[in-house]
Amino acid sequence: MKVFVVAEHMKGQLAETTFELLGKARALAGDGGEVIALLGGHGHKDLAAQLGAADKVIYADHPALEQFNPQAWCKAVTQMLQGRLPGLVLVSYSSQGMDLASGVGTALDVPVLAYATDVQADGGRITVTSQLYGGKIMAESAVNGDSAIVAMLAGVAPADAGRAEGSPAVEEVSLEGLDALQVTFKELVEPEGGDVDITKADVIVSVGRGIQSEENIEMAEALAQKLGGVVAASRPIVDAKWLPKSRQVGKSGLKVKPKLYIALGISGAPEHIEGMKDSETIIAINSDPKAPIFEYAHYGVAEDLFDVVPALTEKL
Amino acid sequence: MNIVVPIKQVPDLVEELEIAASGKDLDREWLKYKINEFDDHALEEALCFKEAHGGQVIAVAIDGEDVDKALYTAAAKGADRVIKITGEVADNSHAHARALANVIGQLDWNMVFIGVQAVDERDGQTGVILAHYLGVPHISVVTEVQQSGGGVEVVKEFGGGIVAKLEVQPPAVFGIQAARQTPRYVPVAKVRRAMRGTELEEMDAGSVDVTAGSEVVRLFKPESKGGAEMIEGSPEEVAAKLAEIIKSKL
Structure with a gap:
């Protein structure tokens, strides 16, 4: 063939x-x-x-x-x-x-x-x-x-x-018909350096749609802080402008391989998985027990993250 | 410039998906639908463009589950015209693209903003195929379109946060990944008002003489590769076990 x-x-x-x-x-x-x-x-x-x-x-x-x-x-x-x-x-x-x-x-x-x-x-x-x-x-x-x-x-x-x-x-x-195009390439723009470089972090607490509101990201920040890590996110959170683009993990964002990746309220769409599947240890907390993220996580919790995360932060 | 925004209803992934007895389609009887999220962003970007530079936004949708509501919602958000495409259109990207091209060809348009992809586009992205049928260029994974001189400047996203700026002379089709701002929300009352005050136009899909080029042999749920060790118990118990695991790994 x-x-x-x-x-x-x-x-x-x-x-x-x-x-x-x-x-x-x-x-x-x-x-x-x-x-x-x-x-x-x-x-x-x-x-x-x-x-x-x-x-x-x-x-x-x-x-x-x-x-x-x-x-x-x-x-x-x-x-x-x-x-x-x-x-x-x-x-x-x-x-x-x-x-x-x-x-x-x-x-x-x-x-x-x-x-x-x-x-x-x-x-x-x-x-x-x-x-x-x-x-x-x-x-x-x-x-x-x-x-x-x-x-x-x-x-x-x-x-x-x-x-x-x-x-x-x-x-x-040799090619034909490429001289008069309606599309012209202007420039490539490198990402602006964010406040933190998530690709260098050992611990990432990543939030997805399940975090529900911008205010709730504070809860992830508290957990990340306890672990000396940083907060990252899946695409919908960045599209909503709740976190800057420099924090986005996935196909159109950054690829990360931290020691520990904690996914909060992330369902695990293929585009997200592409960016984090090589993390050493993955813990996923998502209320939907059928969420694809559990296929890739090492440890999973199919409970309400709003119950588990504060309790976990407390214990650390 | 006039912008056409095709919108499509897709299964809501929050719900459990079941496979039909045929094994070749989803069991659609109880399926809940929602607008393809990327189409929602396409509509938002079109409305932002119109607010900045004028022109019309025309939302079109191929007839199907909850399509009237989706079109009235688009009207409530600011679409100037809403058009339902009726007739036999098979459920694949090629057929959808052909029906859209047949209808869009009859409109006074300059650009098409369409969701870059949809979760069910097995036979390719409708927007790119549509561009080909319309005989115009396309750019996928677009996050912003601005007027610039006689044309538009488009931002296309690559991996790793790198983007490109491209200049385009319309007509063209743009596959929108994300609008420049969060898609606007409209309260139900405003959608109801739109239902009373908006003319929902209907246009025929015309001749849809294309196929997907492949047949579904079977659908199946992804085989579990073992997956995660699930931790159960009260929030306190779960937290204690997780804390232990985390301490052992760091």
Whole structure:
């Protein structure tokens, strides 16, 4: 089987997920199969040397691909795939991949599968497992036809399997229609330094929707203070402006690996899990015993956090 | 500029989800629905844009559970027009996108703000597919749209808190991750007033000649990987046990 991997990069660095996808692609391609990495950029050809797990790299260079301009990248990846399918195309379900997977899939009229945690290709028949409804339900889908674009969640395949020595052959392709675009990339803005760096904390007390109000965050602060830790949050809390962006854990926030991560009122949506699953010890307190967070936590309490947290702070 | 905001009802994840006897869909009989939270942010960002720069906000929704209420709520929040899309539309992103494109194509519009994703979008994000059907560019994971010169400046979020600023000449579709401010709340009384004072327009979905490109073979609940050791007891007992565990780990 022919398996394509869209290589994602930013600021000259390939994404960790690119290696996860390459490892997965290697396994799917099997003996006699081919793994082809699709690399775009402007002066980024050198990155191909890190894509040793692929048999071949298709590289396209264009000024519009220097940064991630969704319109330019969709056109580029579409053109790189044109005439090379059938095959399976793996994309990360990241901010870049969200524009690419559905965009390229629709442009090429190839089935798109999102939220994927696994892909199987038995005898050319493609089956994809997706994590839906915030991680509460899994769906197994059979793809119609012999091609698909699969947007895979981060962390569902080991990255080590996709790291290999040796420079694969690079085939450079030229692109059309990227000179007059409606989208222009202006600038990349680094996050403002917050008051604390949560990625450096040994203890994180993280709050989610279950904390219910801005005032209640004080309760988490009290617990964090007892433990010499810091307060972080899941996305809804930051969207509500109850805590600054610098405190957000998850896919669009920061990845943390503290010694202790205490999740208060966090259900455990895949986007949040991505940011904290490698913590050494995870304790989750959530009144919903079916909350996905309990799958990832080492210790769980399915009780009202407003009863347990003050009592815990008292005991420490 | 006129902004179209497609809104969609999704199962409320606070409720227990059950799988139907067919094994291929949720058991929808007792399912509670709520507006896709990202669509709520899309509506908020559209209303903020309108308040700053003028233009109209048009909320559209494909007919389904509690859709009238969602549209009247959008009207109560400040949407200028609310349109229900009627007709046969299969429950997948491609079909939704095609129906939306058919209707939006008949409107006087410049931008579409739509939730960046929904919890049930198995076959890709409706917004991106919609952009393709409309023949316009798209940007996903957007957190702010501001008028700038003849076009708009859009903030797109990446991981690690890094964002990009992009300039776009509409028409375009933006997948909104979060509005610049918390979505506004409207009291029930205001929604009721909107129900009396707003014309809920209806438009036909037209020909929806697309498929998801894949079939659900089965749905299943994630297998437990053992998961957490659950600690039970009174709040005091639980707190005591947790304190012990925490002390042993630090």
